[in-house]
Amino acid sequence: MNFDPRFSGRKFTSVGTRPVRPDGVDKVTGRARYGADFNMAGQLVGRVLRSPHAHAIIRKIDTSKAEKLAGVKAVITAKDLPDLTDGDAAMYDILDNCMARTKALYDGHAVAAVAAIDARTARQALKLIEVDYEILPHVTDVDLAMEHHAPLINDTIFTEGLEEKPVKPSNVTKRSQFGHGDVHQGFGHADFIVERSFKTEQTHQGYIEPHACVANVSSDGTADLWVCTQGHFVYRQHCAQLLGMEASKLRVTSSEIGGGFGGKTHVWAEPVALALSRKAGRPVKLVMTRDEVFRASGPTSATSIDVKIGARKDGTITAAQATLRYSAGPYAGSWAEIGAMTAFACYKLDNVETVGYEVLVNRPKTAAYRAPSAPMAAFAVESAVDELAKEIGIDPVDFRIKNAAQEGTRSSYGPVYGPIGIGPTLEAAKNHPHMKAKLGKNQGRGMACGFWFNFGGQTCVDLNIGMDGSVSLAVGTVDVGGSRASLSLVAAEELGIDYAQLKAVVADTSSLGYNDMTDGSRGTFSSSMATISAARNAIKILRERAAQMWDISVDDVVWEQGHAVAKGDKHGNLGKLSLKEIAAQSGKTGGPIAGHSELVADGAGVSFATHICDIEVDPETGSTRVIRYTVVQDAGKAVHPTYVEGQYQGGAAQGIGWALNEEYIYGKDGRLQNAGFLDYRIPVCSDLPMIDTQILEIPNPNHPYGVRGVGETSIVPPLAAIANAVSNAAGVRMTHIPMSPPRILAAIEAERG
Amino acid sequence: MVEVTLWGALGQLAGGKSKVEVEARDIRELFRKLAEQYPAFEPWIEKGIAVAIDGTIYRDTWGKELPAGAEIFLLPRLAGG
Numbered sequence: 001m002n003f004d005p006r007f008s009g010r011k012f013t014s015v016g017t018r019p020v021r022p023d024g025v026d027k028v029t030g031r032a033r034y035g036a037d038f039n040m041a042g043q044l045v046g047r048v049l050r051s052p053h054a055h056a057i058i059r060k061i062d063t064s065k066a067e068k069l070a071g072v073k074a075v076i077t078a079k080d081l082p083d084l085t086d087g088d089a090a091m092y093d094i095l096d097n098c099m100a101r102t103k104a105l106y107d108g109h110a111v112a113a114v115a116a117i118d119a120r121t122a123r124q125a126l127k128l129i130e131v132d133y134e135i136l137p138h139v140t141d142v143d144l145a146m147e148h149h150a151p152l153i154n155d156t157i158f159t160e161g162l163e164e165k166p167v168k169p170s171n172v173t174k175r176s177q178f179g180h181g182d183v184h185q186g187f188g189h190a191d192f193i194v195e196r197s198f199k200t201e202q203t204h205q206g207y208i209e210p211h212a213c214v215a216n217v218s219s220d221g222t223a224d225l226w227v228c229t230q231g232h233f234v235y236r237q238h239c240a241q242l243l244g245m246e247a248s249k250l251r252v253t254s255s256e257i258g259g260g261f262g263g264k265t266h267v268w269a270e271p272v273a274l275a276l277s278r279k280a281g282r283p284v285k286l287v288m289t290r291d292e293v294f295r296a297s298g299p300t301s302a303t304s305i306d307v308k309i310g311a312r313k314d315g316t317i318t319a320a321q322a323t324l325r326y327s328a329g330p331y332a333g334s335w336a337e338i339g340a341m342t343a344f345a346c347y348k349l350d351n352v353e354t355v356g357y358e359v360l361v362n363r364p365k366t367a368a369y370r371a372p373s374a375p376m377a378a379f380a381v382e383s384a385v386d387e388l389a390k391e392i393g394i395d396p397v398d399f400r401i402k403n404a405a406q407e408g409t410r411s412s413y414g415p416v417y418g419p420i421g422i423g424p425t426l427e428a429a430k431n432h433p434h435m436k437a438k439l440g441k442n443q444g445r446g447m448a449c450g451f452w453f454n455f456g457g458q459t460c461v462d463l464n465i466g467m468d469g470s471v472s473l474a475v476g477t478v479d480v481g482g483s484r485a486s487l488s489l490v491a492a493e494e495l496g497i498d499y500a501q502l503k504a505v506v507a508d509t510s511s512l513g514y515n516d517m518t519d520g521s522r523g524t525f526s527s528s529m530a531t532i533s534a535a536r537n538a539i540k541i542l543r544e545r546a547a548q549m550w551d552i553s554v555d556d557v558v559w560e561q562g563h564a565v566a567k568g569d570k571h572g573n574l575g576k577l578s579l580k581e582i583a584a585q586s587g588k589t590g591g592p593i594a595g596h597s598e599l600v601a602d603g604a605g606v607s608f609a610t611h612i613c614d615i616e617v618d619p620e621t622g623s624t625r626v627i628r629y630t631v632v633q634d635a636g637k638a639v640h641p642t643y644v645e646g647q648y649q650g651g652a653a654q655g656i657g658w659a660l661n662e663e664y665i666y667g668k669d670g671r672l673q674n675a676g677f678l679d680y681r682i683p684v685c686s687d688l689p690m691i692d693t694q695i696l697e698i699p700n701p702n703h704p705y706g707v708r709g710v711g712e713t714s715i716v717p718p719l720a721a722i723a724n725a726v727s728n729a730a731g732v733r734m735t736h737i738p739m740s741p742p743r744i745l746a747a748i749e750a751e752r753g
Numbered sequence: 754m755v756e757v758t759l760w761g762a763l764g765q766l767a768g769g770k771s772k773v774e775v776e777a778r779d780i781r782e783l784f785r786k787l788a789e790q791y792p793a794f795e796p797w798i799e800k801g802i803a804v805a806i807d808g809t810i811y812r813d814t815w816g817k818e819l820p821a822g823a824e825i826f827l828l829p830r831l832a833g834g
Contacts, residue, residue: 090800160762160765161761161762161765162765163765163769174762175761175762176760176761176762176829177760177761177762178760178761205834261834262833262834263834265832265833265834334829334831334832337762337829338829338831338832341828341829341831367834368832368833368834369834370834371833371834372832372833372834413760413828414758414760414805414826414828415805415807415808415809415810415824415826415828416807416808416824417808418808418809453810453831453833454833455810455812455831455833456812456813457812457813458813517833519832519833519834520831520832520833520834521833522833600812600813600814602809602810602811602812602813602814602817603809603810603811604810702809712833712834
């Protein structure tokens with residue numbers, strides 16, 4: 001059956017409604033099983049020994065005393081995870097990060113692990129492992145790491161993307177450049193130019209649930225892994241490769257997930273747990289402590305960004321330029337590249353140039369965090385845009401509307417846009433009551449825009465119809481934001497049945513074809529496309545079965561509102577057959593009825609948002625209070641609007657924490673000083689106002705219902721919107737995130753002189 | 754024959770060119786011909802390159818046709834969170 005994914009402009013019955021979430025009762029009653037809730041008979045407790053040094057050669061590891069401790073069943077080092085990556089540099093980095101091989105590259109880098117009969121014995125065993133380190137000079141700051149005499153973190157790295165291949169290794173792994181036109185000429189046509197430098201500090205995704213898994217390797221070489229992840233198929237692939245297994249012999253089951261936001265798209269402790277289980281011959285449960293989560297699972301990049309924007313006095317931007325430096329931890333990534341692509345993506349620019357530098361530092365391996373890299377770039381650009389509007393004397397919303405990208409605009413990263421929502425989100429923000437609300441003393445209002453690509457990827461869905469007419473949906477994309485409810489709505493829509501007749505489950509890796517991660521805002525976009533296709537395949541079979549039951553041609557049977565209907569004059573007396581009636585006869589008409597779909601969901605369509613924020617700043621202490629916050633974002637089509645609003649609110653809440661408080665603080669010794677939620681402060685309820693949302697629906701032409709991804713764009717504008725609000729409230733331009741009270745106070749005092 | 758625009762880092766692989774011309778009907782053939790003409794492309798194709806055809810980004814669909822006169826951009830294969 002050919003499947004045309006193009007937007008059909010159909011009217012919806014189920015899609016767009018707000019039924020109760022299917023996972024809600026389990027989650028609020030404690031019945032839902034998260035990563036650490038799973039146990040196996042005879043399981044051991046795994047614990048990891050981590051480097052206390054930011055940069056050190058591992059001369060020797062002596063595990064003999066730990067191995068002799070009663071109750072210890074296995075001790076492993078890098079020797080137990082040999083290099084099977086066959087020259088795959090990216091996989092080698094993953095392996096080295098899971099267990100340091102020759103050097104410890106950051107405070108918290110795993111160097112050994114134990115499996116013991118209980119946690120107390122495991123902790124004792126860790127203390128008995130002797131590691132002989134040769135401490136090396138370290139560098140944790142992105143700008144310092146680029147300096148000529150900075151400690152070299154990896155002497156095999158030669159900067160990619162330079163015109164001439166460098167002769168010396170460097171901490172800069174890659175230079176990326178995007179843009180078009182002639183920025184020098186463009187700046188020559190500008191009446192006003194703003195040029196500023198910005199910094200953002202490293203933050204963590206701050207998910208509530210730590211990484212947790214139970215690994216069980218059998219003596220026959222097969223294995224099971226129960227794990228908290230955003231992508232169990234990818235975890236299977238990575239773990240199997242690192243352990244030298246065939247993927248089909250490793251079954252991975254994803255647990256419920258207590259937040260991921262990109263941090264659970266990378267393997268950390270899972271290969272270690274499998275290696276421990278393989279050595280011990282028993283199941284091993286490994287749960288990271290919060291300290292370990294902060295020190296050794298991927299935070300975002302810290303950044304240093306220079307922006308220059310010029311405009312004519314009528315408000316037309318003539319040129320825009322940015323240099324973006326992103327820290328990557330001790331391993332190569334593509335974070336600066338993405339920052340360089342997203343920085344000016346909201347605008348229609350004739351002359352634009354961005355250059356990104358990817359920089360190694362002695363900090364944990366950087367991981368994805370919701371629209372990775374885009375929030376920092378948007379902070380720098382949208383701050384400069386606001387300042388430029390002020391200099392010209394144009395309202396910042398009108399300035400953005402005048403320069404907003406449109407359908408047909410060449411994006412700053414290359415291709416031309418299709419139908420997009422930046423203009424409509426700006427118009428909606430301009431007309432929102434929030435914009436007209438009065439501000440009090442020491443209060444300021446800020447707004448900003450944001451962009452994210454979204455993508456689709458490999459996706460697989462099984463739709464099985466039971467004998468009682470109920471429908472089960474097996475999907476391979478982990479539900480991190482309500483996708484099971486959304487996919488049930490989509491299946492109900494296609495089949496023409498009630499939402500309550502459906503149940504969606506996330507299938508394990510042995511039960512379904514390969515699926516990509518739930519990242520890139522692809523979960524509902526891609527799986528809904530596959531669900532629609534699977535449902536249409538099932539409908540084809542339902543029609544065939546109805547035709548058999550009536551003994552007529554299948555061409556005379558159509559599917560309408562959950563029923564097979566016989567069409568044509570000669571079948572006028574046949575009436576219709578419900579899905580339930582057809583399913584009840586399936587054993588006599590050919591067996592179980594199901595629809596399957598395997599596809600690559602390309603054509604995700606980009607997404608834009610505009611945020612408005614009111615902030616009160618105490619000029620005596622530098623403390624801040626968020627008074628009001630509004631998110632306007634294009635969803636393409638909101639399948640379950642409550643979940644969409646939840647994504648918008650969640651992005652704003654995380655952005656508020658990132659903008660105002662959250663920060664990795666490293667000491668001079670290169671060790672993380674605040675590896676816990678007491679000292680690394682994410683927002684709690686009392687820190688947040690009610691976050692208002694407005695969903696816009698500009699259909700994505702490459703999806704049958706017009707769906708776009710919604711999960712990531714909402715975290716792109718907050719840093720800038722809040723920085724603009726704080727700057728307006730405090731009367732001084734804030735250029736360093738987070739805007740913690742000491743930083744705001746210092747800026748106010750510097751302004752006062 | 755399609756004209757293909759290369760993003761910064763890829764341009765270095767094609768001797769500093771920002772655009773190259775390739776005789777290709779679909780993405781699969783485009784990658785094969787690119788690797789033939791510029792062998793340095795091969796490891797990058799292996800790692801993953803996205804292709805924008807008239808503004809729509811394809812990360813995986815190698816069977817996607819390249820219509821005559823279409824605007825083709827090669828882009829990094831991006832990660833999400």
